[in-house]
Amino acid sequence: MRDAMNGSRMKSQLLVLPLWLALIVFVVVPLAFIVVVSVFRYEDFTVVPAMTFENYASVFSANLTLVLYLSMLKFTLITWVLTAFIGFWIAYFLAFHVRNRLIGIGLFLACTVPFWTSNVIRMISWLPLLGKQGLINSALMQLGLIDHPLQFLLFSDLAVVVSYVHLFTIFMIVPIYNSMNRIDRALFEAATDAGLSRLQTVLFMVVPLCKNGIILGSIFVVTLVMGDFYVVKVMSGGGSASAVSAMADDISTLLFPHAAASAVVLLVLLTLVVAAIMRFVDVRAELAERR
Amino acid sequence: MSAQSASDRRPWTFYALGGFFGLYLLFLYGPMLCIFVLSFQGPQGALSFPMRGTSLFWFEQLITQAEAGDIAGAISRSIPLALIVTVLTVAISLSAGLAFRSRFRGSNVLFYLVIASLVTPGYVLGIGIGLMFQLLGLDPQWYSSALGAHLSWTLPFGLLVMFAVFGRFNRAYEEAARDLGAGAGQILRLVIVPILLPGLIAVALFGFTLSYDEFARTLQTTGPTNTLPIEIWSMTQNVTSPSIYALGTLTTAFSFIVIVTSLSAIAAIQRRRTGRALDTGAAS
Numbered sequence: 001m002r003d004a005m006n007g008s009r010m011k012s013q014l015l016v017l018p019l020w021l022a023l024i025v026f027v028v029v030p031l032a033f034i035v036v037v038s039v040f041r042y043e044d045f046t047v048v049p050a051m052t053f054e055n056y057a058s059v060f061s062a063n064l065t066l067v068l069y070l071s072m073l074k075f076t077l078i079t080w081v082l083t084a085f086i087g088f089w090i091a092y093f094l095a096f097h098v099r100n101r102l103i104g105i106g107l108f109l110a111c112t113v114p115f116w117t118s119n120v121i122r123m124i125s126w127l128p129l130l131g132k133q134g135l136i137n138s139a140l141m142q143l144g145l146i147d148h149p150l151q152f153l154l155f156s157d158l159a160v161v162v163s164y165v166h167l168f169t170i171f172m173i174v175p176i177y178n179s180m181n182r183i184d185r186a187l188f189e190a191a192t193d194a195g196l197s198r199l200q201t202v203l204f205m206v207v208p209l210c211k212n213g214i215i216l217g218s219i220f221v222v223t224l225v226m227g228d229f230y231v232v233k234v235m236s237g238g239g240s241a242s243a244v245s246a247m248a249d250d251i252s253t254l255l256f257p258h259a260a261a262s263a264v265v266l267l268v269l270l271t272l273v274v275a276a277i278m279r280f281v282d283v284r285a286e287l288a289e290r291r
Numbered sequence: 292m293s294a295q296s297a298s299d300r301r302p303w304t305f306y307a308l309g310g311f312f313g314l315y316l317l318f319l320y321g322p323m324l325c326i327f328v329l330s331f332q333g334p335q336g337a338l339s340f341p342m343r344g345t346s347l348f349w350f351e352q353l354i355t356q357a358e359a360g361d362i363a364g365a366i367s368r369s370i371p372l373a374l375i376v377t378v379l380t381v382a383i384s385l386s387a388g389l390a391f392r393s394r395f396r397g398s399n400v401l402f403y404l405v406i407a408s409l410v411t412p413g414y415v416l417g418i419g420i421g422l423m424f425q426l427l428g429l430d431p432q433w434y435s436s437a438l439g440a441h442l443s444w445t446l447p448f449g450l451l452v453m454f455a456v457f458g459r460f461n462r463a464y465e466e467a468a469r470d471l472g473a474g475a476g477q478i479l480r481l482v483i484v485p486i487l488l489p490g491l492i493a494v495a496l497f498g499f500t501l502s503y504d505e506f507a508r509t510l511q512t513t514g515p516t517n518t519l520p521i522e523i524w525s526m527t528q529n530v531t532s533p534s535i536y537a538l539g540t541l542t543t544a545f546s547f548i549v550i551v552t553s554l555s556a557i558a559a560i561q562r563r564r565t566g567r568a569l570d571t572g573a574a575s
Contacts, residue, residue, distance in 0.1 A: 015386045030419025124535065125326045
């Protein structure tokens, strides 16, 4: 009996070995290299081994850092609120209003299909809509609502937020939809019997019951926005930047140690944010063990 | 329809949320449709509406134009890369999924490592892998460093799908096979894989599409030659003609073929199963 238990444990270890290897070689070690290079020096276009905190000093003393992080905070909060709101109601419609199972699956897949296509293409597909001569401006001008094209539609913070919501709402829909599908439908009758209005049922029953889904979705959206660089780079037209887009600028001038130091700062911040969010939910139980 | 009972009648919220859902789908697909339409413009075409003629001019430009870069070469790397990533993702996720059905030493650490791999900013991880190769004196290539970078993105999704799939897997089948004398290899080949096939196709779909379109993790890891998303990215930086829309149309059409094929395969398997279940149900 004991041998059998040990045998199955050994087997488990063998079965997860490839995953361990892949993640250690391509996640843990690379992140360790970033930490190491963050204390290196940059001289004559090369990275020189050293033990210096200059890079961190320069990250923390630059005014730019504060500006970047404040702008990141702004984008994160706005995107989080919008994706959570849209994601909740889309999931609600799919979970509770669509009665035919096949139609439900079809509509759910309609929401997920774009996720399996290119993000860069989806992002630039906003150009013909938001541009100065774009569809939205020409439509508004034809309707006589405006005389001049609105300049703030493209290459602006608005365009950045539109792209974020476009790309990332799916990360809210899926976990919230999952939580909603676990809700016992009889509870709705109970809520009606208890005299709750529709809005009260949503606020006091559905929202608490899909708290875990909302939190999981929030982890995805928050980390995706905080780690973005290409949406902010293209859609703001250079008007805004993010911590990672500043890193990309460093890298393009080969300032690897400085980029590494900013990366460490960002990773520490991200870890704190994710750890704080995770206090509210047992992620492993939610994703791996719920039967 | 006045005979409908009160419980069958849709509340007003159904129509409100249905309208909201429709708007969301328009928001999701509208922009893609715009670049699809605009990519078929004539030679005078620009980046925005109105359409200036219709032709395949911008698709031809993609092949002939020098400044569009090496698109054929990029495709010839992106597709094999995505296929390798798919095979590895399915194999590693299935193997780990089997183990994760019970607690084992280190399972918690490994689980949070998977989550970390998922939420680490892609570009930052790409820098790390690039630095690792550089400092170890290795050559970054699409089939080495970029392959690893892609796995760090596809494996978490593969594993999450496996968790969901194993959540509905009845272990009794496995035990019955064992009682009948099947070995571990036979159980895997003849019982587990056939039952989990739809889920494994889903993992493959994630593996292929996420790798084929991967961009942020690839920038610093692809080495001297580009993958297709990097080629597209450099076009967004310096090409201001509808040829970029043409490329967008082509690559999205390809993705759609992959998605529809995978989903149809899953649907066909499920339909055959319910069909069989009904047959045996009628026979008994």
